[in-house]
Amino acid sequence: MKRSFFVSLFFLIIIGMLIYNTNNANKKIENFFNLHKKIFNMINLNKNFDIFISSSKNYNNYDIVQNYIKSMHNEMEFITTNSLFQEVNNRLLKENFSSIQEEVNKKILLINKIISRSAILNNSYRYVQKLSQESQNAAILEIYSNLLELDLNSEMSINKVTSKIESFTAKTSNEELFIVHAQIVLSYHEAFHTIRTQSKELVLNEKLNEFESNFTQYSHQIMNDLKSIIWFLMLALFGALLTFLYYMHQMTMKQIELNRFKKAVQSSDNIVVITDKNHIITYVNKEFERITGFKDSEVLGKKPSILKSDLQSKAFYEELNQTIHQGKKWQGEFINKNKYGELSYEKASITPILNEEGEIEEFLAIKLDITKEKETLKLLQEKDHILSQQAKMIAMREMLESIAHQWRQPLSTISTAASGMKLEKEFNNLDDKKFDELMDVIVQNTLNLSSTLDNFKNYFNTKNEKTVFSLDKTIKKVLDLVGYRLNDEKIEVILSIEELPLEGLENELMQSLVNIINNSQEAFRKNELSKRYIFIESGVKDNKAIITIKDNANGISEDVLEHVFEPYFTTKHQSSGTGIGLYMVYEIITKHFNGSITMENCEFVYDNQTYKGAKTIIEVPLKR
Amino acid sequence: MKKLILLFLTIAMLGAEELISPIEDNVAIDLNKALLGKKLFFEKQLSRNNTISCASCHHLDKGGDDNQQFSVGVDNKRGIVNSPTVFNSKYNFVQFWDGRAKNLKEQVSIPIHNPNEMDSNMQEIVAKLKKNPTYITLFKDIYNDTIKEAYIIDAIVEFENALVTPNSRFDRYLKGESTILSHREKSGFELFKSYGCIACHNGINLGGNLFQRVGIVKAMDYEENKYLGLYNVTKDEEDKYFYKVPTLRNIELTAPYLHSGTIVTLQEAVVFMMEYQIGVTPNEKDINEILAFLGTLTGERPKILEID
Secondary structure (H helix, E strand, O other), rough: OHHHHHHHHHHHHHHHHHHHHHHHHHHHHHHHHHHHHHHHHHEEEEEEEHHOOOHHHHHHOOHHHHHHHHHHHHHHHHHOOOHHHHOOOOHHHHHHHHHHHHHHHHHHHHHHHHHHHHHHHHHHHHHHHHHHHHHOOOOHHHHHHHHHHHOOHHHHHHHHHHHHHOOOOOOOHHHHHHHHHHHHHOOOOOOHHHHHHHHHOOOHHHHHHHHHHHHHHHHHHHHHHHHHHHHHHHHHHHHHHHHHHHHHHHHHHHHHHHHHHHHHHHOOOEEEEEOOOOOOOOEHHHHHHHOOOOOOOOOOOOOHHHHHHOOOOOHHHHHHHHHHHHHOOOEEEEEEEEEOOOEEEEEEEEEEOOOOOEEEEEEEEEEEEEEEHHHHHHHHHHHHHHHHHHHHHHHHHHHHEEEEEEEHHHHHHHHHHHHHHHHHHHHHOOHHHHHHHHHHHHHOOOOOOOOHHHHHHHHHHOOOOEEEEHHHHHHHHHHHHHHHHHHOOOEEEEEOOOOOOOEHHHHHHHHHHHHHHHHHHHHHHHOOOOEEEEEEEEEEEEOOOEEEEOOOOOOOHHHHHHOOOOOOOOOOOOOOOOOOHHHHHHHHHHHOOEEEEEEEEEEEOOOOOOEEEEEEEEEEEOOO | OOOOOHHHHHHHHHHHOOOOOOOOOOOOOOOHHHHHHHHHOOOOHHHOOOOHHHHOOOOOOOOOOOOOOEEEEHOOOOOOOOOOOOOOOOHOEOOOOOOEEEHHHHHHHHHHHHHHOOOOOOHHHHHHHHHHHHHHHHHHHHHHHOOOEEEEHHHHHHHHHOOOOOHHHHHHHHHHOOOOHHHHHHHHHHHHHOOOOOHHHOOOOOOOOOOEEOOOOOOOOOOOOOOOOOOOHHHHHOOEEEOOOOOOOOOHHHEEOOOOOOOOOHHHHHHHHHHHHHHHOHHHHHHHHHHHHHHHOOOOOOOOOOOO
């Protein structure tokens, strides 16, 4: 903006200078022309002077000569008072001219002398001529012809005529008058001649010509200078025009680009807010209006703090202000309030916009309304919580069932022993030996019960503390838990487990494995198979423990296989499962153990027989 | 080219049968300036003690001079030379008897400063005039400025330019009214030419276009003549007793005559000039005829004098 202003200004200045210079040049040229005319006039007037000087035998109207003189004065005054001539910076010209002025004044003085003398001479010549014509005297005629010869001049003739006049004796008044005028002619002739010679010695003409040629040369030089200036300005103007056009083009391009960005900002799905350095809002886009409910006219000139919900601490805002005033970008989440008091979550980034000096000019805030996402996340978390609660309930049921199963036999033994003792006592058959035997049985079985409980206590651990544990022991615990069911259903578990150290919540891994085993068990129930196997194997690959669990229950159909890890997906009957199993397993392995879990169908050979089944592969990092 | 100009010039000179030209009918002047100049011409404040104006020595109701040998200046001081007429002075090639002013513009301030005449100076005059609201308005109207020396001179010059006396009977004769002159007057003109008066009294002003020495044939009484003429300006011994040849227009009205003002009547002046300048003693008839001719040179009063 600034730049284009300067370009335009420059452009205007050049045009102004061009106009001024052209005008100036015009005036100067005209002035030079006028001066030149005056100089030529002076040359011509001087010629007229010379003509007058060399011809003055007639009666003259001296007005003519005086008019020449007046013109000469006028021309000289014109030149000396001419502004251009006064500006002329040329010593030679000035000297030339002042010597011309001197010469002219000298010449005018001489001309005036000539006029005075020629008036007398002319008159006397006329008298001499008239009187000689009237006279019959030969001497007078001779003097007259001698006087006429004077013009052809020689010293000799002057002396001769002088002596002739002096020796002549006038007899009549006319002869006297003749002699008077003859003497006047003689005396003035010489003076006149001297003055004429003096005037011819003046070199005014040469000086004028010299001045004229110097002046012409000088004016040519000035003209050339003017020409070059104008040429230069023309070029500059052309350059300025090109620059101007270039910037116009650039500006147009920038405008187009700006418009594009503007459009992008205006129609963005992000909220865009621009404030000045004092946090006064200068721009908001449509999305802002839509999300906050404020019209732009309602917020322009105000501060963004009108959106504050007061749910965020002072420290939060202080940190924000500190960051952006350091010229850094701030990123974070706002909990804001719209016009109607509803809360909204906004993911925001605030960028300070710096000027060329590096000072903060304004702030640009781009915010994304994430209220919905927040709500969804909250729902998900709630759902996860419910799922995990359900999983715990299932695990508890599993455990209780297992306890119940394992307690059944000891309890019945204890019951049998106790009722045996009572019976023996009734029959008074209870001797000490028998009592001890039966009591031992009861105590032994009670201890069994207790140890079973201890076994399960680990399984259902609500403490969420990570521990380091060994994979083989964990799998053993799992089998303790579910072994009786597998026995019931004649499922043979074939183990090939190494002792591998893992870190995490052991009971979660146990729950996961139980889940997988349950699924296999479920699959076996659908298939009447004579041989039922579950293979649990472990291995190490790339610092990871690889646990493979496969069965020979003919595998899973492909369309089911795709969805097995999704929440609430189940193939089981409503009564037997809730479907949270494999989803939770997936969550535990991938999120809590940073591992991975896949499920696929497989074919394998065992005991010379080929089986089909499902294979679950779990990879979890080893504890180093 | 030069030859051609020379030829043309010679022919033109010969062709100028009449060496006297009439005063132009219409003199272009700026009337407002001229009227201001007229007011200033009559303004006694131009003199030191407010007693003398230009008009004190140049009576415009008569011949443009004061008909005295020497004029009276401030404190009754007398000058040393006869006041020339102010009429038709624009046609003179120089001003003053000794030609010390090249033109009217140079002339104006000289009597103002002359201790025998107005004995004032321009600063003083400007200061005096500035006290007068009428002048302030007039200068403002005409020059759109305050009163300044240059404007005072300009206005007076403009007025003097208007002081021409056209349409004398002789001018009308020159312009073609051949019967307007009597036979006597015509023969007076012929004598004027043949005696050679015209040698010095020629041009539009019948004089006023050259310096001439008084006493060509017979010397004047120079002991009494302290006024040296052109010598005053040039300091050239040769120029002693050379004076601007005066105009013969309105000559009837401008007595006394000569720079010295020593000759009272026109008849005496003609006789003096014949005797001292040409060396002839004309008869009474010729003198009377010449006087009759000189009488035809009196023109109309300048029009500007009728305008207020």
